[in-house]
Amino acid sequence: MDTKIEEIQQNIFRICLRPKGSFISFNHFLIKDEKPTLIHTGHRELFQYVYEEVNKIINAENLSYITFSHFEPDECGSLNEWLEIALNAQVAINKICDWSVKGFIGKPSLVLKDGEILDLGKHKLKMIETPHFPHAWEASVFYDTTSGVLFGSDIGTQQGFKDSLDNRDVVEEIFALQQKLGYMPFGPSMAEGIRRLQDINIPILATMHGTALNQKNCRNLLALLEAENQKACRSIFQDNYPLVQ
Ligand SMILES: [Fe+2]
Numbered sequence: 001m002d003t004k005i006e007e008i009q010q011n012i013f014r015i016c017l018r019p020k021g022s023f024i025s026f027n028h029f030l031i032k033d034e035k036p037t038l039i040h041t042g043h044r045e046l047f048q049y050v051y052e053e054v055n056k057i058i059n060a061e062n063l064s065y066i067t068f069s070h071f072e073p074d075e076c077g078s079l080n081e082w083l084e085i086a087l088n089a090q091v092a093i094n095k096i097c098d099w100s101v102k103g104f105i106g107k108p109s110l111v112l113k114d115g116e117i118l119d120l121g122k123h124k125l126k127m128i129e130t131p132h133f134p135h136a137w138e139a140s141v142f143y144d145t146t147s148g149v150l151f152g153s154d155i156g157t158q159q160g161f162k163d164s165l166d167n168r169d170v171v172e173e174i175f176a177l178q179q180k181l182g183y184m185p186f187g188p189s190m191a192e193g194i195r196r197l198q199d200i201n202i203p204i205l206a207t208m209h210g211t212a213l214n215q216k217n218c219r220n221l222l223a224l225l226e227a228e229n230q231k232a233c234r235s236i237f238q239d240n241y242p243l244v245q
């Protein structure tokens, strides 16, 4: 297991793990504040590793909130393990995500409305619903209005075991991988999610896989996704309604 912990902004820690043989790494973010918060629990198999790293920064039992974008193993696979040791932790997610999660953990979560702020103390995490972007109906992202860090889940996924912030142009690399893996459902439902992020000032986009994107890379990636999405929407329309111009 490759492991790396970095403080990407004051009191925001990135715990990066790459299991042996994995072509991607997994980032878990810890915000150390009055209400310590974990963003992405990680896979169930990785629980012990993430737990040990979190414990180097805070007492993991004192976690207040656990949150993530959508219901997938790398986003929330070890949720039950975390809830067993952090007895007061609340899972903070949106209503649609809660439909899946409550069957998994056996109880309802703290359901956040679109745009609602999770007050951690110094840090304020705003939940922004982005259905189907990067994927899954329940998808949302979290924006820390204090630091400007956007926790963007699978938006900006890259291969490898990278440092926390790479200022090189990584947009083409991201897009090539995305096309190869096909994890984004280009089409009309994605347009609104892209537009919502374009309306926000994002100095740092903290990705779940790979290095964080600086403002320029983030802006360029969103513009490229918007253009590709428009292209996909046009072709969906033409394929289904060929006689309508
Ligand atoms: Fe995902």
Ligand SMILES: [Fe+2]
Binding pocket: 074, 075, 153, 154, 208, 209
């Ligand atoms: Fe992911």
